[in-house]
Amino acid sequence: MSDLLKRNETLVALVIVAFCVVATLADPLFFTVTTLSDLLRASIVIGILAVGCMLVLVSGGIDVSFTAVAVFAMYATTIFTLGVWPDMPWPLVFLLSMGIGAALGAFNALFIAGFGLPTLIVTLATLSIFRGFLLTFVGSDRISALPPEMRNFSRMVVARGTTEAGNFYALPWAFAALVAVIVLTWFILQRTMLGRSIYALGGSVESARRIGVNVRATQIFVYVYVGALAGLAGILHGAMGRMADPFSLVGLELSVIAAVVLGGARLTGGYGTITGTLLGVGLIVLVQNSLIVLGIPSSWQTATIGLLILLGTGIPAYQAKRAAARAG
Amino acid sequence: MSSVAKIPAPGLMNSPEFRLLIIAVAVFGLMSALSPDRFLSAQNMTSMAFQFPEFAILALAMTLAMMTGGIDLSVVGVANLSAVSAALLLANVAGPEATGAAGVFWLGLAILLALSIGAAAGFINGVLVAKFGLPPILATLGAGLVFTGLAVAFTGGSAVMGFPTAIAVIGNETVFGVPVPLILFAVLAYALHVLLTRTPFGLKVTMFGANPRAAFFAALDIDRIILKVYTIAGMFSAVAGLVIMSRANSAKADYGSSYLLLAVLIAVLGGVNPYGGYGRVIGVILAVLSMQFLSSGLNMLGVSNFARELIWGALLIFVMVINVVDWQALRRRR
Numbered sequence: 001m002s003d004l005l006k007r008n009e010t011l012v013a014l015v016i017v018a019f020c021v022v023a024t025l026a027d028p029l030f031f032t033v034t035t036l037s038d039l040l041r042a043s044i045v046i047g048i049l050a051v052g053c054m055l056v057l058v059s060g061g062i063d064v065s066f067t068a069v070a071v072f073a074m075y076a077t078t079i080f081t082l083g084v085w086p087d088m089p090w091p092l093v094f095l096l097s098m099g100i101g102a103a104l105g106a107f108n109a110l111f112i113a114g115f116g117l118p119t120l121i122v123t124l125a126t127l128s129i130f131r132g133f134l135l136t137f138v139g140s141d142r143i144s145a146l147p148p149e150m151r152n153f154s155r156m157v158v159a160r161g162t163t164e165a166g167n168f169y170a171l172p173w174a175f176a177a178l179v180a181v182i183v184l185t186w187f188i189l190q191r192t193m194l195g196r197s198i199y200a201l202g203g204s205v206e207s208a209r210r211i212g213v214n215v216r217a218t219q220i221f222v223y224v225y226v227g228a229l230a231g232l233a234g235i236l237h238g239a240m241g242r243m244a245d246p247f248s249l250v251g252l253e254l255s256v257i258a259a260v261v262l263g264g265a266r267l268t269g270g271y272g273t274i275t276g277t278l279l280g281v282g283l284i285v286l287v288q289n290s291l292i293v294l295g296i297p298s299s300w301q302t303a304t305i306g307l308l309i310l311l312g313t314g315i316p317a318y319q320a321k322r323a324a325a326r327a328g
Numbered sequence: 329m330s331s332v333a334k335i336p337a338p339g340l341m342n343s344p345e346f347r348l349l350i351i352a353v354a355v356f357g358l359m360s361a362l363s364p365d366r367f368l369s370a371q372n373m374t375s376m377a378f379q380f381p382e383f384a385i386l387a388l389a390m391t392l393a394m395m396t397g398g399i400d401l402s403v404v405g406v407a408n409l410s411a412v413s414a415a416l417l418l419a420n421v422a423g424p425e426a427t428g429a430a431g432v433f434w435l436g437l438a439i440l441l442a443l444s445i446g447a448a449a450g451f452i453n454g455v456l457v458a459k460f461g462l463p464p465i466l467a468t469l470g471a472g473l474v475f476t477g478l479a480v481a482f483t484g485g486s487a488v489m490g491f492p493t494a495i496a497v498i499g500n501e502t503v504f505g506v507p508v509p510l511i512l513f514a515v516l517a518y519a520l521h522v523l524l525t526r527t528p529f530g531l532k533v534t535m536f537g538a539n540p541r542a543a544f545f546a547a548l549d550i551d552r553i554i555l556k557v558y559t560i561a562g563m564f565s566a567v568a569g570l571v572i573m574s575r576a577n578s579a580k581a582d583y584g585s586s587y588l589l590l591a592v593l594i595a596v597l598g599g600v601n602p603y604g605g606y607g608r609v610i611g612v613i614l615a616v617l618s619m620q621f622l623s624s625g626l627n628m629l630g631v632s633n634f635a636r637e638l639i640w641g642a643l644l645i646f647v648m649v650i651n652v653v654d655w656q657a658l659r660r661r662r
Contacts (some may be wrong), residue, residue: 056393062465117648118602119464120399125644132638242544254473267463299484303477309470314460321461 008264037169052229060269061119069132070234073100095234105227111220141246143194157250202269344599348614359625379619381509388596389564397462397604402472403489410442415488415579431494450562454555479581487580499574521609537604
């Protein structure tokens with residue numbers, strides 16, 4: 001029981017519940033299906049990105065380039081589809097975007113796994129390489145005339161309707177993509193040797209190597225997988241927003257990393273759960289969309305997210321440091 | 329591990345600084361050859377001397393943090409928070425009417441305020457790293473968001489304008505033909521050089537960065553070192569913020585957002601080891617010059633800003649790949 005209380009997940013869940021209670025007291029309209037569907041819709045793209053980002057943190061690295069990968073894959077896929085095969089079925093469009101994302105992830109992996117460079121600096125560099133290449137050579141115009149299949153996809157909804165109060169709500173099928181990503185990643189992390197290798201790698205590279213983990217192959221998988229997820233998130237973002245905007249998404253990476261570390265993943269590697277990550281995403285999405293309900297002006301949003309990161313990671317770190325000091 | 333570690337000869341030719349000198353000269357030569365009448369013009373030289381100090385000072389702050397094996401991702405946030413605070417004082421309390429002695433008085437007060445805020449922000453970073461045991465990436469990322477967020481909250485996200493004219497001194501004036509920002513950079517660069525190479529503190533920073541464990545067993549007061557390092561980095565960032573504010577004649581929460589990458593790039597390009605323990609100010613200066621020559625030259629050739637971002641990123645990776653061979657040798661020696 002005391003173990004459960006000490007976990008980041010519990011803390012974040014409590015903060016979310018408190019947030020919702022206060023928000024409902026302040027504005028009864030907050031507690032409706034409409035708000036829920038809005039929040040779920042807002043969490044699709046950031047959720048997929050966060051699951052990928054969590055995997056990188058577990059493996060002991062950090063990736064700040066995934067938003068650039070997402071927007072690159074989305075925009076390049078749109079351009080290619082419009083130019084070559086405008087009627088390409090949407091599953092193929094999605095696969096193409098994921099393939100481009102995976103290729104860019106492999107580019108990251110080349111320098112991280114191949115040359116052993118620090119992950120932060122490599123991905124900071126590739127962030128500007130991908131973005132610079134996209135805007136210089138692929139294009140810098142916003143495209144609102146998306147391929148018809150992408151528009152069709154964006155119209156497919158799981159549930160839609162109007163509440164008694166007359167508020168409209170809708171949950172798009174894109175949400176299923178988030179669920180699929182969660183299930184697949186959970187399976188890889190918990191049920192395969194590969195997943196256990198990723199945790200081992202994050203715990204200690206040298207120990208992982210000595211128990212027979214192929215360090216290089218595991219790292220390559222992590223960055224390629226994250227690239228593919230970013231490609232998926234990017235194309236979903238484009239389809240749901242019904243616009244291919246090469247300037248979007250980049251800048252979101254800090255919020256995503258914030259969500260993941262709030263969920264208990266550690267930058268030093270080896271720790272991180274899907275549940276925690278999703279709770280972190282939930283909190284960040286709440287702060288981004290509903291801070292105003294609590295009476296906090298939206299101009300305080302950035303400061304609030306920063307403060308949440310410091311509190312959510314500082315308190316456990318401080319406890320760990322004190323425990324280590326007591327143990328001598 | 330299998331082969332006996334070969335200690336590289338400490339000759340001039342092998343040092344990363346010498347390679348940088350070649351890069352700087354090569355870029356300068358290339359740009360001069362490509363557009364001789366414009367790149368070599370006095371006007372271009374002056375404009376370059378006004379442009380680079382603001383991000384070069386941020387790179388110095390980054391260098392200091394990297395010397396300890398850390399990193400300061402909050403430099404731009406600290407710079408903007410300091411600048412916005414100073415700007416609010418100047419625009420709302422002093423107002424554009426303050427001239428002459430009054431203007432100078434308010435300028436002094438604004439500089440003092442910006443430096444104190446920079447120091448306080450840096451101190452917070454230091455506390456998070458030293459006392460709470462947060463990894464520097466996380467501490468400065470979170471704190472950087474808070475600093476930027478405060479700057480947004482104070483201003484509502486819009487630019488602060490309307491300063492006394494005396495403010496232009498920091499960013500736009502020259503003394504004996506030398507731009508003031510350049511003088512500021514030179515003074516800070518020399519101060520950092522002296523601090524790192526001629527003081528006990530610099531030696532401790534280097535020792536801690538090279539091997540934190542050994543530094544701990546050598547009974548160095550590690551917390552104190554880290555606190556000082558991030559506080560000084562915060563003050564350097566505040567100076568950069570003041571230069572940006574003066575040059576733009578306004579302050580805004582999202583000015584210079586591309587400078588973070590640039591500061592990391594320059595420090596790493598300058599041969600500073602991101603794992604800590606090695607870094608020389610002369611390398612950083614050469615890296616700054618190379619970047620500015622490249623930037624101005626590409627600008628004259630009509631290359632877009634996006635392509636410049638691409639080239640910076642590619643350059644950072646390229647230099648890392650070259651340097652990593654040296655660092656591997658360094659780490660093997662430990």
